[in-house]
Each structure stands twice: as C-alpha cells, then as structure tokens.
Amino acid sequence: MASAKSKVTITDVAKAAGVSNSAVSYALNGKPGVSEKTRKRVLEVADSMGWKPNSAAKALSAARTHSIGVVMTAGSKLLGAEPYFMELLAGIGVELEKEDYSLLLRFARDETEALRVHRNWIAAGSVDAVLIFNVEIGDARVELYQQHPEVPALVFSDPSVSGTLTTVSSNDADGARQIVRYLHDLGHRHIARVAGPERFGHTYIRDRVFNEETSNYAMAYDCLHSDYLPEEGRECTERLLSLPNTPTAIVYDNDVMTVEGLHVALSKGLRVPDDLSLMSWDDSYMCTATTPSLTALARDIPKLGEKIVPMLYAMIDGKHVDNQLEPNYHVVTRGSTAAPHIEA
Template structure:
C-alpha cells in the first residue's frame, strides 16, 4: 500500500507497461503482441486491433533503443553546436532556430538530441558515436566552415543530414541538402545604407574566423567597399561574445582615426559595443552609427534602438527541419535559399559628423 503524501515514505514509482502486460491483458501470447505492434503478418486483424487497443489503454510506447537495435528508426534527430559554451550567452539566434526545428519535430513526435562541443573534431567523434549507437536518424549541421570535414564524414556514414548555411566558397555539401540565406547580399545592403548616410570609415566586428558565413560577409564587405571607392573599411574577428565585442569596440574607438560606423555580427556584440561607446563618451548616432546582424529583443530595447538585419529565424529552423524529414522520407538532396534578411533602420544609424561625411558620388558613378 502506498503511504499518504507527507508521511515521509516514498511513493512507488510508476512502472512502464511492457509487452508481457499487453499480452496478459489481451489474452494472447507475447509473440502475437510483437507481431501486431510491429505490423508483421501472423495474427488476425481482430487480434491486431485488440492488441493496439490494450496498448493504448495501458499507455505503452515503443522502446527507441530496442527499435534501433532491430534496424528501425530511433525517432530522434541530432543537432551539435561546435562552439565554446561560454560564447553562447544570451544570443537569440540558436534559441530561435531550435524553436523552429522543434515545432516541426513535435508534430511528428520526433525528439531532438542536442549537444554542445568545443570544436569540429569533437563533433565528428560525436556523430560517429551517434551513428554507431543508432541514436539518431539524421542530423542538422550548423556553422559550415572552410575545409569542413563533416559533409564527407556524413556521406561515408550514410547518415542523412541538412547543412544549415551555404558551404564555404569552393566547397560543396556532398549528398547533404543545404538551407541557406544570402549573407553576401545582406552585407551589401548594410554597407549601402551606411554609405548612403555618408560614412566612409566603417568597421565590421565579425564572428569566428573560418566559419563560412563569416568569410562570406568579410569578402562581401571588401568587394562592395572597393566598388564604392571606400578605403577605410575593414573587418576584425571575435568569438561572438559580449566580452570580445566590447573589447574590439574599445580598441577601435581608441584608434587615431576611429570608425564612424560599426557593423556587429550578432546582437549581443552590438549591445556590448553600445555600452563600450558610452564608456568612452561617444554619442550614438551623432558620433557613431551601429548596425546589428540579426534582430532581437535586445536590439529593440536598447537605447537608442539598434538598426538591424531582420529575418524570421524560427521559420529558418522550420525550413531546415522540414527538409531533413523529407530526406528521411526518401527525398533528393536540394539547395534551398531562405528569404533574404532585410535591413530595419532605427535610431542607431544617422549621418556622421559633417567633417567625416563621404561626399556625394559624382553622376555616372555607382551609388
């Protein structure tokens, strides 16, 4: 008899129903239950229906480990994030991405197995273990990078996967599908906005070097600046954290010719940069304009509100998860371009001080 609550005795944990319980309740053999639940021949339709009805009444669910050992699907998909955990902070991008992924998987009653590791070597080791143990049916691969070992590894394992982001220039995704946004065009729109305001000294505080999207944004900034005849435009790389974002901002503002505009590769660094500018007594946007990559609540509650690139990251996650499920269902590998992020001008960008402004382009030159 279970002791009443508050008597100090522990309640007996609920026991998961087993095939033996179903067989006893349905009045059939355990082998008949197994045949019925796994859709195999050998039992009548009446028995099959009775077994399923009893299983539902008892709340029985299949054991995912046993199903994996039998060659069936595990009912889980994997996502590994190969970044130092301390750099994640309050960055909203991955939370929104996972939220979108989870929306799609929940509708199919599929679990998401998520893990953070230090680097791609650790990620590859984890992917091999998941494959060997049949822990996941497929994986979402984030942060494509130069000389990325993961597509070839997943090809060799035969593990279905979707690459979230375009491969690095000169590389391909192998048999993986890709879901990506055009970072180059997005960066071009940011530079066009700042140049249109008259800025000529612009610095891009980028994220981790080696990531495909980091290198693509840097290359786009360099190419667009050259086309506009801007020599005072450059990029510096960081680890995406607020600490490095603030430190990079202090170094830039302490230079002999500080920038009049800074583009940050995420919202966390942008907000940290605003704080660092305030420490130095630099007024936004009168003396410094700031743009954040990927809009968030942080950008909208900071004073002044930050000009930011806006995209539906949750929808991006839904798109990636849907494509992976399509691959599991036998669909072909595809390259799917998501909606281009659009720039939302707010109070953190304005023309620079008159002495620092870029002269209006002459007629016939690119604006």
C-alpha cells in the same frame, strides 16, 4: 562457482580487439569507417568470442528513432547570451513535435569531441538525421557524412563549403551588400566591422563581399575578427575607436557584440548615432532593449523551422532534396544609425 557471462557485447569485442565501440559497430554492420585490416580483426575476435547479433537490437536499428541530432560546440557563455541558436532550435523543435519527433541535443567541448559524438550516432543508428551548424572550410563533419549517406545531414552553410550535402543557407553576400549600401546612402565613407571567426565559411563570404562593396563605393573599411563573445565585442570596439582615423559606423556580426559596442561608445562620451552609428547583423529582442535601439539586418529565424523540417522528413524518406535559401535579409532601421556628424 560463478556463472559464465551469457552474452558477449560489442564492448567486450572492442576491449578484446583493442578498438573503440564505434569501430566494432562499423565492422560488424558492414559500414564504412574502418580499414579492412581492422574490420577483419574485429570479425575474427567476435567470432572467436561467440558474439551473436541481438535480434531485437537489429530490428531497432532498422527502425526510425524519431530523433534529429544536433551537436553544439559553442561555449555555454555564448549560447547563454546569443538568442540566435535558441530561437532557431525552438522553431525547429516546435515543428518536429507535430510529428512526434524531437531534437537530440549534445554539447561538445571542441571539434574533436563533436566528431566522436557524430561517429557514435552513425555507428549506433541513434538518430534519423542530423543538423550541422557553423561549418568551417574543410570541415571534418562534412567529410564524415559524405562517407555515410545512410544518415542524412542538413547543413546550415553555403553550398561552396558543404560538399555534396544538402544545405540551408542564408544569402550572406546579399546581406553584406545591403549593409554597405545602407550605410553609404546615409553618407558614411569610413566603416568598420567586428566579424565572427575567420574559420567559418559564412564569415569568409561576408569578408569577401564587404571588401568588394566598400571598394566599389570608394569607402574606407576596417575589420577585426572575434569569437562572437560579448567581451570580444567590447575589446574590438575599443581597438577600433583608438585608431588615428576612427570609423563613423561599426557593424557587428551578432547582436550581443553590438550591445557591448554601444556600452563602450557611451562610456567614451560618444553620442550614438550622432558621433558613431552602430548596426547588428541579426535582429533579436536585445536590439530593442537598448537606448537607442539598434538598427539590424533581420531575418525570420523561428519561421525557418517551417522550411527545415519538411526537408528533413523528405531526406529521411530517401528522397532527393535541393538546397534551399533562408528567407531574405532586410534592414530594420532604428535609433542607432544616422548620417555621420560633420564638424563645421
């Protein structure tokens, strides 16, 4: 005769109740995230099955995990090509290791899968805090963590799209103003931009300020949106250079697209910067590995870890933490920008 199963698990209760493991965890631990009807059903099923909380697991759930969660939804092609996230995560990771903390990094195929990972982390108490990147307008992750303040969330975005969550934000408005002023002072009167996805909050801010500033300087301005991928930088550059009136300068929202833009310009026989100036938003080693090297809007990305990690520790300790700004942007002038060439 087979021995009966000695312990009823959350998975057993979830199957019997017809709900997810996360829903059972929310219900049994008295956390928000499930309806009262579902909570009641889960509790009834758990009671009928003789479910008992594991005392060791209960003690562990109250203890710190020494893990900070990050869920990335960017494709492997972009993450492999763009230095920004690797530099940022490396800087944060180095600072965390000083206190025996580590990053728990997960990759999701899309926003729906990412949200599922976040819900599971909240339900299981898998992380002490989370970092949220690439915030969209009306982002579901912001809403989720506003409902679950027991897991601190530090958001890399402008406070205007981050609800009540604590933010670390770059001054994108000032960065856009610096770029437009820099190109205007060089003598450019028609510029273009290959921007990031419109759904991101920081793209919206950059779009707005570029439109305002170019209008203030009476400059013509064209803008195409992309998903930051190198091939999209190439395609957008080709489209801009096919216009009847081409811009004399193009700004790209990341470095990998700028490099592709340079390749397109050179393949068309254009001289950079004599015929066309190119500029990258964000500086990296890629900007110095080309000929000519690329003018960029720079910030100290690795150093951000020194600012971010103390914020995380304070939030984990239950302290109030004010929103913070990243170090200011500054223009690094290199060989890809100059005054526009005017035919005699």
